[in-house]
Structure formats: C-alpha cells, structure tokens
Amino acid sequence: MKTDPQIETLNSGSTISVVIPVYNEETNLDELIHRCLAACRSLGRPFEVILVDDGSGDRSPMEIGEAAEQNPANIVGVFLNRNYGQHAAVMAGLAESRGDIVVTLDADLQNPPEEIPRLVQKVEEGFDVVGSIRTPRQDTLFRRLASSMINKAAQKATGVMMHDYGCMLRAYRRRIVDAMLNCHERSTFIPVLANSFARRTTEIEVHHERRSNGQSKYDVWKLINLQFDLLTSMTTFPLRLLSALGGITSAIGIGFGLFLFLMRLIHGPDWAAQGVFTLFAVLFIFIGAQFLGMGLLGEYIGRIYHDVRARPRYFVERVVGESQITRIPTGTEPEGLSWNGAQHSQRAAVIPLEEKR
Structure with missing residues (x-):
C-alpha cells in the first residue's frame, strides 16, 4: 500500500498539551481536572494540562493554583490579570504549551475530556487540525441558531467545510499552534485562524452533555461580538x-x-x-x-x-507549575505580556527558572 508523501504522521511518543480557558467555573474544576488527568494518563506519554484563569471572580484561581502546586509536573496554572475573553485566554495557554499535539477544551464539561485520546489519534494519523461535531447538541434553540450562523460565516471565510466551528474541543499540530502565535491581530477566532494554516483537516463526532453546574458565559451580546470578530478579522x-x-x-x-x-x-x-x-x-x-x-x-x-x-492580547500575572515536557524554542513571539512587562514567550520569560515551582 502506497503512502501519500504529503501526509506526515506522528509517532506514538508525541507529547500532549491540553489548554483549558477557565472563567468562573469553580463548581466544575475538581471534576474537570480529575477527568482530564485520567484521559491524558491513558495515553501513556508525557503531557501537561494548562488551566488559564481568565480573570475569574470566584474561587477558580485558588483551585487552579492548588492543583498546580499539588501536581506541578502535569498541571500548569496561567493567571491573567483580568477577563480578556475565551479566545485570548486560549492564546495565552497556547503560548505556554510545549506539546507536539495541543488540544483545546472548554471548562464547562459539556464536551467530555475522555474524547481527548480520539483527537490525539487523528492528529497522529497525519491531520493538522482535528475539529469536533457535538452530537446531539444540548444547547438552546437560540444557541443552535447562533452557532449555525457562525459556521456558515466561517465556511465562507476559510473555504474549509467544517460543520461545528463553535466547539472548542479541537486538536492542533505544534506547527499550526506556532503559526497562530506568530499572528498579530487582536481580534482572533481560533478555529478559523488554525484552518487558514492547515493542509489537512478533519472532524470527529463527540458526545455533548447539558451543563450541570454554572451557566454559559456567552450571552446575546457576546455572541454578536463573536460574529463580528469572525467576519471582520478573517474576510473582507x-x-x-x-x-x-x-x-x-x-x-x-x-x-x-x-x-x-x-x-x-x-x-x-x-x-x-x-x-x-x-x-x-x-x-x-x-x-x-x-x-x-x-x-x-x-x-x-x-x-x-x-x-x-499594538497593545498585547493579554497580561499574564503569574504562572504556577512546571511541565515535564521540554521543547526547543521556535522563535515564536506570542502577542502577550507578563505582569512585569516582559515579552510572554515560552514560560521562561514569565517566571525565571530558579523561581519556578
């Protein structure tokens, strides 16, 4: 059987980063962390779970800090000084990530962390970006209609016919992440931005559950703003x-x-x-x-x-935890700053080596 020379597969020893933006999710964090660690450990390879606190007003920062201190080899806590929005928080997490494969996931547990190994497997088969389709959708009619509009706009902007651009459960190759970090625009819609660099994309169906704790952080105005971000940042x-x-x-x-x-x-x-x-x-x-x-x-x-x-996308106040994954710097310069004003680049620029926990 001949192999397409343009398909670059990854070996089973690839390192994994899971980036999770968190905003007022104290009721979900314990279960989220436990299930993420279990899913990543089932892969049997080095991994890190990066929890990005997006200026939460509840106990989320404390719980993230405690988890990172208790398991510093696998959990990294990134704390932004205020709320910048989901996509900026994800970009902050991507800048901290070191894995060969990077998975993004929401903290609301509507998409189960147990799906992570399936996305990793697809990337290792040679795909640059692996999206997910939520089935069956457990959102309100308004959310489904808004999601449908975003999907159609994204398909028009990128020419990539993915069916669920609104689902944050996605996986990316390292080179796609580095390419996104080198983009300097302030309004970013990550799934569309990633597809603009990807050669091979695919989707898998994933289970979607009702939110059991807390409430959605996307109200009507945030959904409208997200639609404007998509339309104005990706297409004329x-x-x-x-x-x-x-x-x-x-x-x-x-x-x-x-x-x-x-x-x-x-x-x-x-x-x-x-x-x-x-x-x-x-x-x-x-x-x-x-x-x-x-x-x-x-x-x-x-x-x-x-x-x-040219203001930074975000300000990183502090980082807790030190991943077991090492990666050679690629020269990527993310568009964020640390609390002391230094360029936020590959973790060492935020916390000196001797101060890391």
Missing part, C-alpha cells in the same frame, strides 16, 4: 457584499424614479398624495442603507485602530 466579504447591496439599491432607486415619473405623466400630480409618502419611503431606504454601511465600515476602522495601537 462584508465590504464586498455592502458594495453589491449599494449597487442593487441604486438600481432599484433609479427604476423606482422612472416608475414615479411615468405614473406622474399618466395620472398627474395628485397621484400618491403628490408623491410625499413615496419620497419618505425612498428616503428611509437610502438612510437605512447608509447607516448600515457606515456601521460596517466603522467596525473595520475600529479594529484597525486596535491593531495599530
């Missing part, structure tokens, strides 16, 4: 669509103007109340289109402004 399609809509609106306006001119010739000026209501209707259409266009342009300009300021 909305601007092209706006141009097309402007052209169509102009054509309709010209056609409507000709129609009004003909009707006035046929029925006289008394037709349609001297044309006042028609004028208002046309005016509202054009004003609405202008505000829509200005809002979209403003969104792009605002994001350009944030990128030009």
Whole structure:
C-alpha cells in the first residue's frame, strides 16, 4: 500500500498539551481536572494540562493554583490579570504549551475530556487540525441558531467545510499552534485562524452533555461580538457584499424614479398624495442603507485602530507549575505580556527558572 508523501504522521511518543480557558467555573474544576488527568494518563506519554484563569471572580484561581502546586509536573496554572475573553485566554495557554499535539477544551464539561485520546489519534494519523461535531447538541434553540450562523460565516471565510466551528474541543499540530502565535491581530477566532494554516483537516463526532453546574458565559451580546470578530478579522466579504447591496439599491432607486415619473405623466400630480409618502419611503431606504454601511465600515476602522495601537492580547500575572515536557524554542513571539512587562514567550520569560515551582 502506497503512502501519500504529503501526509506526515506522528509517532506514538508525541507529547500532549491540553489548554483549558477557565472563567468562573469553580463548581466544575475538581471534576474537570480529575477527568482530564485520567484521559491524558491513558495515553501513556508525557503531557501537561494548562488551566488559564481568565480573570475569574470566584474561587477558580485558588483551585487552579492548588492543583498546580499539588501536581506541578502535569498541571500548569496561567493567571491573567483580568477577563480578556475565551479566545485570548486560549492564546495565552497556547503560548505556554510545549506539546507536539495541543488540544483545546472548554471548562464547562459539556464536551467530555475522555474524547481527548480520539483527537490525539487523528492528529497522529497525519491531520493538522482535528475539529469536533457535538452530537446531539444540548444547547438552546437560540444557541443552535447562533452557532449555525457562525459556521456558515466561517465556511465562507476559510473555504474549509467544517460543520461545528463553535466547539472548542479541537486538536492542533505544534506547527499550526506556532503559526497562530506568530499572528498579530487582536481580534482572533481560533478555529478559523488554525484552518487558514492547515493542509489537512478533519472532524470527529463527540458526545455533548447539558451543563450541570454554572451557566454559559456567552450571552446575546457576546455572541454578536463573536460574529463580528469572525467576519471582520478573517474576510473582507462584508465590504464586498455592502458594495453589491449599494449597487442593487441604486438600481432599484433609479427604476423606482422612472416608475414615479411615468405614473406622474399618466395620472398627474395628485397621484400618491403628490408623491410625499413615496419620497419618505425612498428616503428611509437610502438612510437605512447608509447607516448600515457606515456601521460596517466603522467596525473595520475600529479594529484597525486596535491593531495599530499594538497593545498585547493579554497580561499574564503569574504562572504556577512546571511541565515535564521540554521543547526547543521556535522563535515564536506570542502577542502577550507578563505582569512585569516582559515579552510572554515560552514560560521562561514569565517566571525565571530558579523561581519556578
């Protein structure tokens, strides 16, 4: 049997990093850590679980710190100074990761950690990115509709027909992670960004459970903001669509103007109340289109402004734990800073070697 020379498989000795963003998940952390450690140990190879506290206001930071102190060889706690959002927290965890294969996972336990070995196996078969499809979905109708919109937008932006971009349970090769860390934009949608660098992608079905503790951190406005992040950071399609809509609106306006001119010739000026209501209707259409266009342009300009300021994606306050995995530095310079203002790069820049626990 011939092997495709473009498919690069990994050996069974690959090291594993699991990155988990945490925000007010104190009720889930004990079970999450226990199940993650059990799933990773079943692989029989070096691993690390990186828990990134995204400015939680509950006991999550204390529980992460205690877990990292009790098991420093396998658990690393990364503490951000405030809440930066899920994707920024994941990027902070990716910057700390050292594994050949990196798995990302939500802390809400809706996707079971027991699925980690299956994702690792797929990456070792030669895939750069392995996504997951939640089956059956246990979310509300609103969340499913929002997820469907995000999936369609992501498919349009990347051309990669993955079915569930909203699921954070995913696996990446090291080179894909390093490529993402070298990107400097502030608005980041990680699954789409990863697919822009991947040669081979695939998906597997994973079990999806109802949230048993706590509540979802994505409200209506956060979902809307996530949609804007996706549209404006990965594609200029909305601007092209706006141009097309402007052209169509102009054509309709010209056609409507000709129609009004003909009707006035046929029925006289008394037709349609001297044309006042028609004028208002046309005016509202054009004003609405202008505000829509200005809002979209403003969104792009605002994001350009944030990128030009070049502020870091996140601030790492401290890191607890020292992984058993070693990795040769690749020159990657993540877009985050440590609490003392130093470049956040491969853990040693955050905590000097002699101070690590």
